[in-house]
Amino acid sequence: MKNNKAFTFTLKHDLYYGTSNNIKRIGLYIFIFLLLIVSFIRVIPAEYKGQITLLDLYLYIFKGILPISANSEFELPLRWLTSLFTLTFILLGYVTTDLSGIGLQCIVRSPNRSIWWFCKQLWGILTGCMYWIIAWLLMTLAICLYNNNLQLHPSNFMMTYFLEGAPSQAHIMALIIGPILTSMTLLTLQLLLELCFGPIISYILIGGYLIIALYIPLPIFIGNFFILQRYQYFFENSSITLFNCLLYNISLSIFCVILGTYIIRRKNIISR
Amino acid sequence: MQVELKNVSKTIHKSEVLKNVSYTFESGKIYGLIGKNGSGKTMLIRTICGLLHPTQGQVIIADKPLDKNKSFPESVGILIESPSFIDAYNGFQNLKLIAGIKQLISDEDIVKALESVGLGDKMHLKYKKYSLGMKQRLGIACAIMENPKILLLDEPTNALDESGLNMLEGLLQQAKANNSIVIVASHDKEMIDKISDETLTLRDGKMIEGSMTK
Numbered sequence: 001m002k003n004n005k006a007f008t009f010t011l012k013h014d015l016y017y018g019t020s021n022n023i024k025r026i027g028l029y030i031f032i033f034l035l036l037i038v039s040f041i042r043v044i045p046a047e048y049k050g051q052i053t054l055l056d057l058y059l060y061i062f063k064g065i066l067p068i069s070a071n072s073e074f075e076l077p078l079r080w081l082t083s084l085f086t087l088t089f090i091l092l093g094y095v096t097t098d099l100s101g102i103g104l105q106c107i108v109r110s111p112n113r114s115i116w117w118f119c120k121q122l123w124g125i126l127t128g129c130m131y132w133i134i135a136w137l138l139m140t141l142a143i144c145l146y147n148n149n150l151q152l153h154p155s156n157f158m159m160t161y162f163l164e165g166a167p168s169q170a171h172i173m174a175l176i177i178g179p180i181l182t183s184m185t186l187l188t189l190q191l192l193l194e195l196c197f198g199p200i201i202s203y204i205l206i207g208g209y210l211i212i213a214l215y216i217p218l219p220i221f222i223g224n225f226f227i228l229q230r231y232q233y234f235f236e237n238s239s240i241t242l243f244n245c246l247l248y249n250i251s252l253s254i255f256c257v258i259l260g261t262y263i264i265r266r267k268n269i270i271s272r
Numbered sequence: 273m274q275v276e277l278k279n280v281s282k283t284i285h286k287s288e289v290l291k292n293v294s295y296t297f298e299s300g301k302i303y304g305l306i307g308k309n310g311s312g313k314t315m316l317i318r319t320i321c322g323l324l325h326p327t328q329g330q331v332i333i334a335d336k337p338l339d340k341n342k343s344f345p346e347s348v349g350i351l352i353e354s355p356s357f358i359d360a361y362n363g364f365q366n367l368k369l370i371a372g373i374k375q376l377i378s379d380e381d382i383v384k385a386l387e388s389v390g391l392g393d394k395m396h397l398k399y400k401k402y403s404l405g406m407k408q409r410l411g412i413a414c415a416i417m418e419n420p421k422i423l424l425l426d427e428p429t430n431a432l433d434e435s436g437l438n439m440l441e442g443l444l445q446q447a448k449a450n451n452s453i454v455i456v457a458s459h460d461k462e463m464i465d466k467i468s469d470e471t472l473t474l475r476d477g478k479m480i481e482g483s484m485t486k
Contacts, residue, residue, distance in 0.1 A: 009372045017358060017369075101356035102370070105414060108321055108350055109373040112343045265340045268284060269323040 006110045007119065013106065014123040019130070021097075022090055026134075029086045033135060036061045036079055037142045048157035054143045054150045055172065056158045061139075062179060063162060064227030067217045077214065077227075084226065087131050087183055088190050088206050093199040095120060095191055099269060107269070117195075117264045121257050124191045128184035152176075163229070171231045174242045178225040185222055185249040186210075188256040195260055195267070219244040222252060273299045273334045273421055275320060275345075275453055280329035282315055282477075289315040290326070291477040297453045299421070302444055304468030305457040312477040313457035314353065317426045320455065321350050333422070349420035351428055355411025359400035363391055363410050366399055367417060376418050385417035386410075390439055404431040409439075416443055423447050426457045441467050 019026070040060045044052055064080040066072065098120075099107070107116045143150055152172055154163060167175065186206065193202035213223025217230065217240055224230060225245040275297040282290040290312050297303055305313045318324045320331055322344040331338045333345045357366040367382045386395045389409040394402070402410065408431045415423060428440055444467055447454050458464050464471055473480040 005375060006373050009375075013369060013372075020360065021358075102358055102366070104323070104352070104356075105350070105370045106373055108323070108344045108348060109370065110344070112341070265343070266325065268325070270284070270318070 003111050003115060007115050010106055010110065010115055010119040011122060014119050015126065017102075018094055018098075018123050018127075022094070025090045025092075026130075029090060029131070030134060030138065032082060032086050033061075033138055034142075036083065037138065039079070041142075041146060044157065048155065050147055050149070051155040052143070052147060052149060052157060053153060053155050054139060055152045056155050057139050057143060059154060059158060059162065059175075059228050062226065063229045065214060066229055068215050080227065081210070083135075084183075084186070084210055084223070085207065087128070088186060088203060090131065091124060091127055091187055091190055092203055093194070095194045096199050104269070113264045113267075114261045117260050118257070120191055121188050121253075121260065124187035125184045125253075128180070128187045131183060132180050167231050174245070175228050175231050178242070178245045179228070181245060181249045182222050182225045185253045185256075188253045192256040192260045192263075195263055219248045222248055225249070273453065274332075275422060275455075276330075276332040277316075277320070278330045278332060280316075280319060280326045280331060282319060282324060283327045284315075289477050290319065292329070293477075293479050294329075295472065295479060297455060299453055300448055300451045301469045302448050302454040302456065302467055304464030304471045305455060305474060306459065306461050306464050306471060307457075307474035308459060311474040313459075313474055314426050315477070316474065317350070317352060317424045317455065317457055320422070321345065321348050321352075321424050323352075345422050347418070347421040349415035349418060349423045351411045351415045351425045353426060354430070355407055355414065357399045357407075357410060357414075360398065362396045362398050363402070363406075363413075364395040366410065367414055370414060371417060374418065382417055385413040388416070388439070388443060389413040390435065405433060405436060408432055409436065412440065412443065416447065419447075419450060419452070421452055423452050423454045424457075425455070427459070428456060429458060429460055429463055437463070 037057065040057055061079050061083055063077065065075055065077045068074060103116065107113060110116055140150060154167065159166060189209075190202055190206050193205050197205070209221065210223040213221035213227065217224055217238070219225075219239050224240050230240060277293050277295045280290055280293045281288065293316065305316065307313050315324065319326055322331075322338050325340070336342060338345070358369070361369065363386060364382060367385065368379065371377050371382055383392070383395065386392055389412050391406060391409050391413065394406060399407070399410070408428070412425070412428060415425060429437060432440060444454055444456065456464065456468065
Protein backbone atom coordinates (compact mmCIF):
# COMPACT_ATOMS: atom_id res chain seq x y z
CA MET A 1 0.00 0.00 0.00
CA LYS A 2 2.82 2.38 0.98
CA ASN A 3 4.73 1.31 -2.13
CA ASN A 4 1.72 1.99 -4.35
CA LYS A 5 1.16 5.46 -2.94
CA ALA A 6 4.84 6.39 -3.22
CA PHE A 7 5.07 4.94 -6.76
CA THR A 8 1.97 6.75 -8.03
CA PHE A 9 3.02 10.02 -6.50
CA THR A 10 6.62 9.85 -7.67
CA LEU A 11 5.49 8.97 -11.20
CA LYS A 12 3.06 11.89 -11.28
CA HIS A 13 5.89 14.13 -10.09
CA ASP A 14 8.17 12.88 -12.87
CA LEU A 15 5.51 13.17 -15.54
CA TYR A 16 4.62 16.70 -14.57
CA TYR A 17 7.90 18.12 -13.32
CA GLY A 18 10.15 16.10 -15.65
CA THR A 19 8.18 17.26 -18.66
CA SER A 20 7.62 20.86 -17.57
CA ASN A 21 11.26 21.19 -16.55
CA ASN A 22 12.29 20.10 -20.04
CA ILE A 23 9.83 22.31 -21.88
CA LYS A 24 12.64 24.31 -23.49
CA ARG A 25 14.28 21.15 -24.77
CA ILE A 26 10.99 19.90 -26.12
CA GLY A 27 10.62 23.27 -27.81
CA LEU A 28 14.09 22.89 -29.30
CA TYR A 29 13.20 19.42 -30.53
CA ILE A 30 10.05 20.77 -32.22
CA PHE A 31 12.07 23.55 -33.83
CA ILE A 32 14.71 21.15 -35.16
CA PHE A 33 12.08 18.72 -36.38
CA LEU A 34 10.36 21.52 -38.28
CA LEU A 35 13.70 22.37 -39.90
CA LEU A 36 14.01 18.74 -40.99
CA ILE A 37 10.53 18.90 -42.49
CA VAL A 38 11.36 22.10 -44.33
CA SER A 39 14.59 20.56 -45.64
CA PHE A 40 12.51 17.78 -47.20
CA ILE A 41 10.07 20.14 -48.85
CA ARG A 42 12.94 22.09 -50.37
CA VAL A 43 14.40 19.05 -52.15
CA ILE A 44 11.15 18.04 -53.86
CA PRO A 45 11.03 18.98 -57.53
CA ALA A 46 7.87 20.81 -58.50
CA GLU A 47 6.65 18.01 -60.76
CA TYR A 48 6.50 15.59 -57.83
CA LYS A 49 4.67 17.88 -55.41
CA GLY A 50 1.26 16.29 -55.85
CA GLN A 51 2.40 12.74 -55.21
CA ILE A 52 4.50 13.25 -52.05
CA THR A 53 3.03 11.28 -49.14
CA LEU A 54 3.24 11.28 -45.35
CA LEU A 55 5.40 8.17 -45.50
CA ASP A 56 7.84 9.95 -47.82
CA LEU A 57 8.45 12.61 -45.20
CA TYR A 58 8.89 9.99 -42.48
CA LEU A 59 11.32 7.98 -44.61
CA TYR A 60 13.31 11.08 -45.55
CA ILE A 61 13.91 12.19 -41.97
CA PHE A 62 14.69 8.79 -40.48
CA LYS A 63 16.22 7.18 -43.58
CA GLY A 64 19.72 6.68 -42.22
CA ILE A 65 22.06 4.91 -44.62
CA LEU A 66 22.43 1.52 -46.24
CA PRO A 67 24.90 -0.87 -44.64
CA ILE A 68 28.40 0.42 -45.14
CA SER A 69 30.70 -1.79 -47.15
CA ALA A 70 34.21 -1.45 -48.52
CA ASN A 71 32.87 -0.31 -51.89
CA SER A 72 30.18 2.04 -50.68
CA GLU A 73 30.62 5.76 -50.43
CA PHE A 74 30.23 6.98 -46.86
CA GLU A 75 27.44 9.48 -46.38
CA LEU A 76 26.96 10.92 -42.93
CA PRO A 77 23.24 10.53 -42.11
CA LEU A 78 22.84 13.97 -40.59
CA ARG A 79 19.07 13.98 -40.41
CA TRP A 80 19.03 10.59 -38.74
CA LEU A 81 21.70 11.57 -36.23
CA THR A 82 20.02 14.92 -35.53
CA SER A 83 16.66 13.31 -34.83
CA LEU A 84 18.21 10.76 -32.46
CA PHE A 85 20.42 13.22 -30.63
CA THR A 86 17.45 15.49 -30.00
CA LEU A 87 15.54 12.48 -28.64
CA THR A 88 18.24 11.65 -26.13
CA PHE A 89 18.85 15.32 -25.33
CA ILE A 90 15.33 15.74 -23.92
CA LEU A 91 16.07 13.49 -20.95
CA LEU A 92 19.67 14.50 -20.46
CA GLY A 93 20.61 15.37 -16.90
CA TYR A 94 17.23 14.76 -15.28
CA VAL A 95 18.34 11.82 -13.13
CA THR A 96 21.36 13.74 -11.85
CA THR A 97 19.38 16.93 -11.20
CA ASP A 98 16.61 15.08 -9.44
CA LEU A 99 18.93 13.16 -7.13
CA SER A 100 20.68 16.32 -6.02
CA GLY A 101 17.52 18.44 -5.83
CA ILE A 102 13.96 17.85 -4.76
CA GLY A 103 14.29 14.19 -5.69
CA LEU A 104 16.43 13.76 -2.59
CA GLN A 105 13.51 14.74 -0.37
CA CYS A 106 11.24 12.43 -2.37
CA ILE A 107 13.56 9.44 -2.27
CA VAL A 108 14.12 9.47 1.52
CA ARG A 109 10.35 9.45 1.96
CA SER A 110 9.93 6.45 -0.36
CA PRO A 111 9.79 2.98 1.19
CA ASN A 112 12.77 2.00 -0.96
CA ARG A 113 15.06 3.36 -3.66
CA SER A 114 13.72 1.05 -6.37
CA ILE A 115 10.48 3.02 -6.60
CA TRP A 116 12.41 6.13 -7.60
CA TRP A 117 14.17 4.17 -10.33
CA PHE A 118 11.05 2.47 -11.71
CA CYS A 119 9.37 5.85 -12.00
CA LYS A 120 12.34 7.29 -13.88
CA GLN A 121 12.35 4.39 -16.32
CA LEU A 122 8.62 4.63 -16.88
CA TRP A 123 8.92 8.36 -17.41
CA GLY A 124 11.70 7.68 -19.96
CA ILE A 125 9.45 5.29 -21.87
CA LEU A 126 6.58 7.77 -21.83
CA THR A 127 8.94 10.50 -23.04
CA GLY A 128 9.75 8.24 -26.00
CA CYS A 129 6.03 8.01 -26.74
CA MET A 130 5.71 11.77 -26.48
CA TYR A 131 8.60 12.22 -28.94
CA TRP A 132 6.78 10.15 -31.53
CA ILE A 133 3.39 11.69 -30.93
CA ILE A 134 4.92 15.10 -31.56
CA ALA A 135 6.85 13.83 -34.62
CA TRP A 136 3.78 12.32 -36.25
CA LEU A 137 1.62 15.34 -35.42
CA LEU A 138 4.16 17.68 -36.98
CA MET A 139 4.62 15.49 -40.06
CA THR A 140 0.85 15.10 -40.51
CA LEU A 141 0.31 18.83 -40.15
CA ALA A 142 3.11 19.58 -42.61
CA ILE A 143 1.74 17.22 -45.25
CA CYS A 144 -1.80 18.52 -44.71
CA LEU A 145 -0.57 22.00 -45.43
CA TYR A 146 1.64 20.86 -48.33
CA ASN A 147 -0.59 18.65 -50.43
CA ASN A 148 -2.94 16.84 -48.04
CA ASN A 149 -1.69 13.42 -49.18
CA LEU A 150 -1.64 11.44 -45.92
CA GLN A 151 -1.07 8.04 -47.46
CA LEU A 152 1.35 5.61 -45.90
CA HIS A 153 3.08 4.34 -49.01
CA PRO A 154 6.12 5.78 -50.78
CA SER A 155 5.72 7.93 -53.87
CA ASN A 156 7.55 7.51 -57.18
CA PHE A 157 9.84 10.36 -56.14
CA MET A 158 10.94 8.47 -53.03
CA MET A 159 11.28 5.22 -54.99
CA THR A 160 13.41 6.93 -57.64
CA TYR A 161 15.81 8.87 -55.43
CA PHE A 162 15.92 7.27 -52.01
CA LEU A 163 14.76 3.67 -51.93
CA GLU A 164 15.81 0.43 -53.49
CA GLY A 165 12.60 -1.42 -54.22
CA ALA A 166 9.11 -0.93 -52.87
CA PRO A 167 8.39 -1.72 -49.22
CA SER A 168 5.37 -3.90 -48.64
CA GLN A 169 2.61 -3.05 -46.14
CA ALA A 170 4.25 -5.42 -43.66
CA HIS A 171 7.55 -3.58 -44.13
CA ILE A 172 5.81 -0.28 -43.51
CA MET A 173 4.27 -1.49 -40.25
CA ALA A 174 7.69 -2.67 -39.12
CA LEU A 175 9.20 0.67 -40.11
CA ILE A 176 6.71 2.48 -37.89
CA ILE A 177 6.80 0.14 -34.90
CA GLY A 178 10.55 -0.48 -34.88
CA PRO A 179 11.69 3.11 -34.26
CA ILE A 180 9.04 3.71 -31.58
CA LEU A 181 10.16 0.66 -29.64
CA THR A 182 13.82 1.44 -30.20
CA SER A 183 13.53 5.03 -29.00
CA MET A 184 11.92 3.90 -25.74
CA THR A 185 14.74 1.42 -25.20
CA LEU A 186 17.37 4.03 -25.99
CA LEU A 187 15.92 6.32 -23.34
CA THR A 188 15.88 3.58 -20.68
CA LEU A 189 19.49 2.85 -21.60
CA GLN A 190 20.43 6.50 -21.40
CA LEU A 191 18.88 6.82 -17.94
CA LEU A 192 20.88 3.80 -16.79
CA LEU A 193 24.11 5.19 -18.21
CA GLU A 194 23.46 8.55 -16.59
CA LEU A 195 22.87 6.85 -13.23
CA CYS A 196 26.26 5.19 -13.59
CA PHE A 197 28.41 7.79 -15.32
CA GLY A 198 26.63 11.13 -15.26
CA PRO A 199 24.93 13.09 -18.03
CA ILE A 200 27.83 14.01 -20.31
CA ILE A 201 29.41 10.57 -20.52
CA SER A 202 26.01 8.93 -20.91
CA TYR A 203 25.25 11.17 -23.89
CA ILE A 204 28.57 10.36 -25.50
CA LEU A 205 28.12 6.63 -24.91
CA ILE A 206 24.62 6.64 -26.35
CA GLY A 207 25.88 8.58 -29.36
CA GLY A 208 28.69 6.09 -29.86
CA TYR A 209 26.26 3.18 -29.57
CA LEU A 210 24.04 4.68 -32.27
CA ILE A 211 26.94 5.42 -34.62
CA ILE A 212 28.22 1.86 -34.31
CA ALA A 213 24.83 0.69 -35.65
CA LEU A 214 25.57 2.57 -38.87
CA TYR A 215 28.56 0.31 -39.43
CA ILE A 216 27.49 -3.00 -37.95
CA PRO A 217 24.09 -4.43 -38.97
CA LEU A 218 23.59 -6.61 -35.92
CA PRO A 219 20.47 -6.57 -33.70
CA ILE A 220 22.48 -5.95 -30.53
CA PHE A 221 23.03 -2.45 -31.92
CA ILE A 222 19.40 -1.47 -31.75
CA GLY A 223 20.00 1.68 -33.79
CA ASN A 224 19.64 -0.65 -36.77
CA PHE A 225 15.92 -0.85 -36.10
CA PHE A 226 15.80 2.90 -36.42
CA ILE A 227 17.47 3.04 -39.85
CA LEU A 228 14.51 3.00 -42.21
CA GLN A 229 16.53 2.53 -45.36
CA ARG A 230 17.48 -0.91 -44.12
CA TYR A 231 13.87 -2.05 -44.20
CA GLN A 232 14.64 -4.79 -46.66
CA TYR A 233 16.37 -6.63 -43.84
CA PHE A 234 13.27 -6.80 -41.73
CA PHE A 235 11.90 -9.82 -43.47
CA GLU A 236 14.83 -11.24 -45.36
CA ASN A 237 17.40 -13.72 -44.21
CA SER A 238 19.35 -11.55 -41.80
CA SER A 239 19.36 -10.83 -38.11
CA ILE A 240 17.72 -7.40 -38.49
CA THR A 241 14.20 -8.77 -38.34
CA LEU A 242 11.01 -7.53 -36.73
CA PHE A 243 11.15 -10.43 -34.30
CA ASN A 244 14.66 -9.48 -33.21
CA CYS A 245 13.55 -5.86 -32.97
CA LEU A 246 10.96 -6.89 -30.39
CA LEU A 247 13.27 -9.36 -28.67
CA TYR A 248 16.31 -7.11 -28.35
CA ASN A 249 14.41 -3.97 -27.43
CA ILE A 250 12.30 -5.61 -24.77
CA SER A 251 15.27 -7.56 -23.39
CA LEU A 252 17.48 -4.48 -23.26
CA SER A 253 14.76 -2.43 -21.55
CA ILE A 254 14.23 -5.12 -18.92
CA PHE A 255 17.98 -5.38 -18.46
CA CYS A 256 18.21 -1.60 -17.90
CA VAL A 257 15.44 -1.67 -15.31
CA ILE A 258 16.94 -4.61 -13.43
CA LEU A 259 20.53 -3.40 -13.52
CA GLY A 260 19.43 0.10 -12.57
CA THR A 261 17.54 -1.30 -9.59
CA TYR A 262 20.65 -3.17 -8.50
CA ILE A 263 22.76 -0.03 -8.84
CA ILE A 264 20.40 2.47 -7.16
CA ARG A 265 20.01 0.19 -4.15
CA ARG A 266 23.75 0.29 -3.62
CA LYS A 267 24.55 3.75 -4.85
CA ASN A 268 26.05 6.42 -2.61
CA ILE A 269 23.70 9.35 -3.07
CA ILE A 270 26.01 12.32 -2.87
CA SER A 271 25.42 15.73 -4.43
CA ARG A 272 27.48 16.29 -7.56
CA MET B 273 13.52 4.87 19.94
CA GLN B 274 17.24 4.79 19.30
CA VAL B 275 19.56 5.37 16.39
CA GLU B 276 22.59 3.19 16.86
CA LEU B 277 25.81 3.45 14.90
CA LYS B 278 27.87 0.28 15.23
CA ASN B 279 31.45 0.57 14.03
CA VAL B 280 30.38 2.55 11.00
CA SER B 281 33.10 3.17 8.44
CA LYS B 282 32.71 4.59 4.98
CA THR B 283 35.19 4.74 2.14
CA ILE B 284 34.50 6.77 -0.97
CA HIS B 285 36.94 6.78 -3.87
CA LYS B 286 39.64 5.23 -1.67
CA SER B 287 39.23 7.97 0.90
CA GLU B 288 38.00 6.94 4.35
CA VAL B 289 35.41 9.58 5.23
CA LEU B 290 34.10 7.82 8.34
CA LYS B 291 36.27 5.68 10.59
CA ASN B 292 34.78 3.20 13.00
CA VAL B 293 32.08 5.50 14.39
CA SER B 294 30.00 4.03 17.19
CA TYR B 295 27.32 5.88 19.06
CA THR B 296 23.75 5.64 20.22
CA PHE B 297 21.33 8.52 19.80
CA GLU B 298 18.22 8.58 21.95
CA SER B 299 14.81 10.15 21.64
CA GLY B 300 14.08 13.48 23.19
CA LYS B 301 17.60 14.88 22.84
CA ILE B 302 19.41 17.35 20.65
CA TYR B 303 22.82 16.19 19.50
CA GLY B 304 25.30 18.62 18.03
CA LEU B 305 27.95 17.42 15.61
CA ILE B 306 30.87 19.75 15.25
CA GLY B 307 33.98 19.56 13.16
CA LYS B 308 35.91 21.36 10.47
CA ASN B 309 35.02 21.21 6.82
CA GLY B 310 35.77 17.71 5.58
CA SER B 311 35.62 16.13 9.04
CA GLY B 312 32.76 13.82 8.01
CA LYS B 313 29.69 15.56 9.46
CA THR B 314 27.69 15.54 6.24
CA MET B 315 28.75 11.98 5.47
CA LEU B 316 27.58 10.87 8.88
CA ILE B 317 24.21 12.58 8.42
CA ARG B 318 23.83 10.99 4.98
CA THR B 319 24.70 7.59 6.43
CA ILE B 320 22.13 7.88 9.21
CA CYS B 321 19.33 8.81 6.80
CA GLY B 322 20.23 6.03 4.38
CA LEU B 323 21.64 7.98 1.46
CA LEU B 324 24.99 6.29 1.99
CA HIS B 325 25.56 2.64 2.87
CA PRO B 326 28.39 2.05 5.35
CA THR B 327 31.38 0.18 3.95
CA GLN B 328 31.58 -1.52 7.29
CA GLY B 329 29.35 -1.54 10.33
CA GLN B 330 25.64 -0.89 10.65
CA VAL B 331 23.11 1.84 11.23
CA ILE B 332 20.33 0.45 13.37
CA ILE B 333 17.14 2.43 13.77
CA ALA B 334 14.54 1.25 16.29
CA ASP B 335 16.29 -2.14 16.37
CA LYS B 336 16.10 -2.53 12.57
CA PRO B 337 19.26 -2.17 10.52
CA LEU B 338 19.30 -0.04 7.40
CA ASP B 339 20.37 -2.11 4.43
CA LYS B 340 19.62 -2.63 0.74
CA ASN B 341 16.16 -3.93 1.57
CA LYS B 342 15.23 -1.26 4.07
CA SER B 343 16.73 1.85 2.56
CA PHE B 344 15.52 4.69 4.78
CA PRO B 345 14.25 5.29 8.30
CA GLU B 346 10.45 5.19 8.62
CA SER B 347 10.15 8.75 9.83
CA VAL B 348 12.92 11.18 8.97
CA GLY B 349 13.24 14.82 8.09
CA ILE B 350 16.45 16.05 6.51
CA LEU B 351 18.16 19.27 5.59
CA ILE B 352 21.38 18.45 3.78
CA GLU B 353 23.64 21.11 2.34
CA SER B 354 21.81 23.75 0.34
CA PRO B 355 18.15 22.88 -0.05
CA SER B 356 16.91 22.64 -3.61
CA PHE B 357 13.32 22.87 -4.74
CA ILE B 358 11.39 23.49 -7.92
CA ASP B 359 11.83 27.05 -9.20
CA ALA B 360 8.47 27.22 -10.92
CA TYR B 361 6.52 26.24 -7.79
CA ASN B 362 5.89 28.44 -4.79
CA GLY B 363 6.94 27.48 -1.27
CA PHE B 364 3.62 25.87 -0.43
CA GLN B 365 3.49 23.87 -3.65
CA ASN B 366 7.00 22.57 -3.14
CA LEU B 367 6.19 21.28 0.33
CA LYS B 368 2.85 19.88 -0.80
CA LEU B 369 4.64 17.94 -3.51
CA ILE B 370 7.00 16.36 -1.01
CA ALA B 371 4.29 15.77 1.60
CA GLY B 372 2.30 13.92 -1.06
CA ILE B 373 4.69 10.97 -0.99
CA LYS B 374 3.69 9.77 2.47
CA GLN B 375 0.42 11.75 2.77
CA LEU B 376 0.82 12.07 6.52
CA ILE B 377 -0.08 15.73 6.84
CA SER B 378 -2.74 18.11 5.60
CA ASP B 379 -2.47 21.44 3.82
CA GLU B 380 -3.03 23.14 7.16
CA ASP B 381 -0.02 21.37 8.60
CA ILE B 382 2.08 22.58 5.67
CA VAL B 383 0.89 26.12 6.23
CA LYS B 384 1.72 25.83 9.96
CA ALA B 385 5.23 24.59 9.11
CA LEU B 386 5.76 27.53 6.76
CA GLU B 387 4.48 29.98 9.36
CA SER B 388 6.74 28.47 12.02
CA VAL B 389 9.82 29.27 9.88
CA GLY B 390 8.61 32.77 9.10
CA LEU B 391 7.46 32.12 5.54
CA GLY B 392 3.76 32.46 6.20
CA ASP B 393 3.42 35.56 4.06
CA LYS B 394 5.85 34.31 1.41
CA MET B 395 4.41 30.87 0.80
CA HIS B 396 2.76 31.87 -2.46
CA LEU B 397 5.90 33.39 -3.88
CA LYS B 398 7.71 31.30 -6.49
CA TYR B 399 10.81 29.58 -5.18
CA LYS B 400 13.05 31.25 -7.76
CA LYS B 401 12.27 34.59 -6.13
CA TYR B 402 13.34 33.43 -2.67
CA SER B 403 16.45 34.85 -1.08
CA LEU B 404 19.11 32.50 0.30
CA GLY B 405 17.74 32.88 3.82
CA MET B 406 14.21 32.14 2.65
CA LYS B 407 15.40 29.05 0.80
CA GLN B 408 17.08 27.85 3.96
CA ARG B 409 13.90 28.44 5.94
CA LEU B 410 11.93 26.47 3.38
CA GLY B 411 14.44 23.65 3.74
CA ILE B 412 13.92 23.68 7.49
CA ALA B 413 10.13 23.71 7.04
CA CYS B 414 10.44 20.71 4.75
CA ALA B 415 12.46 18.84 7.36
CA ILE B 416 10.06 19.49 10.25
CA MET B 417 6.66 19.53 8.59
CA GLU B 418 5.87 15.85 9.08
CA ASN B 419 7.00 15.86 12.76
CA PRO B 420 9.62 13.22 12.01
CA LYS B 421 10.97 10.94 14.72
CA ILE B 422 14.48 11.61 13.43
CA LEU B 423 15.44 15.13 12.44
CA LEU B 424 18.79 15.57 10.68
CA LEU B 425 20.00 19.07 9.93
CA ASP B 426 23.30 19.76 8.23
CA GLU B 427 24.48 23.36 8.59
CA PRO B 428 20.95 24.67 9.23
CA THR B 429 22.18 28.13 10.24
CA ASN B 430 23.53 28.98 6.78
CA ALA B 431 22.15 32.29 5.55
CA LEU B 432 19.91 32.74 8.62
CA ASP B 433 19.71 36.08 10.37
CA GLU B 434 19.30 36.51 14.11
CA SER B 435 15.54 36.00 14.00
CA GLY B 436 16.13 32.91 11.91
CA LEU B 437 18.55 31.53 14.48
CA ASN B 438 16.02 32.12 17.28
CA MET B 439 13.35 30.47 15.16
CA LEU B 440 15.59 27.47 14.57
CA GLU B 441 16.36 27.08 18.26
CA GLY B 442 12.64 27.15 19.06
CA LEU B 443 11.89 24.52 16.44
CA LEU B 444 14.62 22.23 17.68
CA GLN B 445 13.36 22.50 21.25
CA GLN B 446 9.88 21.71 20.00
CA ALA B 447 11.15 18.64 18.17
CA LYS B 448 12.95 17.56 21.32
CA ALA B 449 9.74 18.03 23.33
CA ASN B 450 8.01 15.81 20.74
CA ASN B 451 10.53 13.11 21.63
CA SER B 452 12.35 13.24 18.29
CA ILE B 453 16.02 12.46 17.88
CA VAL B 454 17.54 15.72 16.70
CA ILE B 455 21.00 15.72 15.17
CA VAL B 456 22.44 19.05 14.08
CA ALA B 457 25.75 19.26 12.26
CA SER B 458 27.60 22.56 12.12
CA HIS B 459 31.02 24.10 12.17
CA ASP B 460 29.59 26.79 14.48
CA LYS B 461 30.67 25.56 17.92
CA GLU B 462 29.00 28.39 19.75
CA MET B 463 25.59 27.65 18.28
CA ILE B 464 25.97 23.92 18.86
CA ASP B 465 26.98 24.40 22.50
CA LYS B 466 23.97 26.66 23.01
CA ILE B 467 21.32 24.31 21.68
CA SER B 468 22.64 20.80 22.18
CA ASP B 469 22.18 18.42 25.04
CA GLU B 470 25.23 16.57 23.86
CA THR B 471 28.08 17.63 21.61
CA LEU B 472 30.02 15.22 19.46
CA THR B 473 33.20 16.19 17.67
CA LEU B 474 34.28 14.69 14.37
CA ARG B 475 37.82 14.92 13.12
CA ASP B 476 39.03 13.19 9.95
CA GLY B 477 36.02 10.88 10.04
CA LYS B 478 36.47 9.83 13.65
CA MET B 479 34.26 10.70 16.57
CA ILE B 480 36.61 12.25 19.11
CA GLU B 481 34.59 13.13 22.19
CA GLY B 482 31.15 13.63 23.60
CA SER B 483 30.14 16.03 26.29
CA MET B 484 26.99 16.91 28.13
CA THR B 485 26.37 20.61 27.62
CA LYS B 486 23.22 20.73 29.75
